[in-house]
Amino acid sequence: xxxxxxxxxxxxxxxxxxxxxxxxxxxxxxxxxxxxxxxxxxxxxxxxxxxxxxxxxxxxxxxxxxxxxxxxxxxxxxxxxxxxxxxxxxxxxxxxxxxxxxxxxxxxxxxxxxxxxxxxxxxxxxxxxxxxxxxxxxxxxxxxxxxxxxxxxxxxxxxxxxxxxxxxxxxxxxxxxxxxxxxxxxxxxxxxxxxxxxxxxxxxxxxxxxxxxxxxxxxxxxxxxxxxxxxxxxxxxxxxxxxxxxxxxxxxxxxxxxxxxxxxxxxxxxxxxxxxxxxxxxxxxxxxxxxxxxxxxxxxxxxxxxxxxxxxxxxxxxxxxxxxxxxxxxxxxxxxxxxxxxxxxxxxxxxxxxxxxxxxxxxxxxxxxxxxx
Numbered sequence: 001x002x003x004x005x006x007x008x009x010x011x012x013x014x015x016x017x018x019x020x021x022x023x024x025x026x027x028x029x030x031x032x033x034x035x036x037x038x039x040x041x042x043x044x045x046x047x048x049x050x051x052x053x054x055x056x057x058x059x060x061x062x063x064x065x066x067x068x069x070x071x072x073x074x075x076x077x078x079x080x081x082x083x084x085x086x087x088x089x090x091x092x093x094x095x096x097x098x099x100x101x102x103x104x105x106x107x108x109x110x111x112x113x114x115x116x117x118x119x120x121x122x123x124x125x126x127x128x129x130x131x132x133x134x135x136x137x138x139x140x141x142x143x144x145x146x147x148x149x150x151x152x153x154x155x156x157x158x159x160x161x162x163x164x165x166x167x168x169x170x171x172x173x174x175x176x177x178x179x180x181x182x183x184x185x186x187x188x189x190x191x192x193x194x195x196x197x198x199x200x201x202x203x204x205x206x207x208x209x210x211x212x213x214x215x216x217x218x219x220x221x222x223x224x225x226x227x228x229x230x231x232x233x234x235x236x237x238x239x240x241x242x243x244x245x246x247x248x249x250x251x252x253x254x255x256x257x258x259x260x261x262x263x264x265x266x267x268x269x270x271x272x273x274x275x276x277x278x279x280x281x282x283x284x285x286x287x288x289x290x291x292x293x294x295x296x297x298x299x300x301x302x303x304x305x306x307x308x309x310x311x312x313x314x315x316x317x318x319x320x321x322x323x324x325x326x327x328x329x330x331x332x333x334x335x336x337x338x339x340x341x342x343x344x345x346x347x348x349x350x351x352x353x354x355x356x357x358x359x360x361x362x363x364x365x366x367x368x369x370x371x372x373x
Contacts, residue, residue, distance in 0.1 A: 018131055019043060019352070023051045023065035023077065024093070029118070033064060036120050037127060041352075048072025052080065057299075058354045058372070062089040062131055064114070064123075067101055075101065078108045089134050091126060093118065164197040221264035221350045228371070229258045229293070231265060232302060235272045236291055239280065246287065248280045253292040258300060261373045267347040268371070271355070272302060274340030275367045279306035299353070302369040311359040319357055320345050344369070 019041040022033045027046075034042045043060065045051035047069045054060070063081065067074035074092055081088050092105045093114045102113065111130050114123055171194045174180055180187045236250050243250050279289040290305040311319065322342045345355040352372050359365040 018061040019059075020127060021045060021051060021054055021060045021063045023048065023063060023069070023074070025066065025069045029066070032118070032120075033123065036123050040127070048074065048077035048080070051077055055081070055084075056354075058352050058370070059349050060088070061134070062091065062111075062127060064091045064093065064127065066093045067105075075104050075108060078105060078110055082109050087134075087137075089130050091130060161201070164201040167197045168194055168201070221267055221347070223262040223264060223351075225260060225262050226265055227258070228261050228263065228268075228300060228302070229254050229256075231269055232272060232291060232293070235269050236276060239273065239276050242277065243280050243289070246280055247285050248287045248289055250276065250280075250289045250291060253290060255293060255295070258293060259295060259373050261300065261371065263351055263371060264347070267350065268369075270340075271344035271347045271369060272304075274344045275304040275369065278340060279304055279308065279365065279367075282308055284308060299370050299372050302371075304367045304369075305364065307364045310361045310363045310365055311357070312361045316357065316359055320355075 020037055021043045022030045022037075023045045024030050024033075025046050030044045030046075034044070043054055045054050048065075049071050051063065051065065052072075063077075065074040065077055069077075072080075074094075078090050078092065081090055086109070089111045090109075091112045091114060092101075092110045093116055094101050094105070105113070112126050114126055171190060180190070182188075232254060233252065236252055239250065242248075276289060276291065280287065287306055287308045290303070292303050292305075294301040294303065319341050322339060341355075341357070348355040348369055348371070353370045354368075355370070356368045357365065358368070
């Protein structure tokens, strides 16, 4: 196990600040658990229905749930959670005598149990244990994912760079052989196409550098204080030439100020850039793209809208898949790497936030990047 500079295991360092959702209809039990689990970020819910609503707002590292609760009991909650996210850690609170309950929980893939009345030492030890086990699993998964990603990414790069590079190479070969009349309109059209291919090749290389600088690095986000509004304006301005090339308009409706926030500037910039680029790239000529922000009690929502063609319902569930790209013309020539939304959502989750895409075919698209503050 790797150590940090002070000799503390890196996994144990990463455990600090992990989130636990305590689900119990008795406020005194929730309060007791919160006090015992100091060092963790504690969220609370009074029943299963409320717990599912909390889970919609962002990822939770572990869930500690009672069994006997109104509206939706702990076993039903466990089943629903595991259906949505099989790897989600869920610890069930029950009693020694509840053999039938324990059997049901085991069948539903509960990760561990806490007996009632609650032993405070057992509570802390059990949560530490299941989270450390989860961290170990995540590290193994990440190592395998990184190896797989590097292989897939290299293959994708080769494919994506080959098309513009081949076109430019052929044009230069023709020039070297004296083929083509510079005064011929067809030659001028070909020259314009080659200039566009060169610009696209430059864009691909810049995207590649951005991805390799951020994605292929391990570790949690580098949280630094910053002005989210200033970052959003900068990203929007950087895409001015791309928008102009498609006759698109980016209309910023951001408030004058946003609450102070600590975030990973590179990763959130990449996430927002992916949302704006998609709105421009997949919109028709002259698409209107909106950028706005909503400040809520404990979160900030950056919202990107467009009046483009929208996303078909059967493809909406696939847009967050790695390397997947919506291809309305079924040309197989959609430009880009197909990684923007995949990593935009991952970066949002890394910050304890979320990314949602809402769209109706023919009705435009709305992307909502939510960050806690």
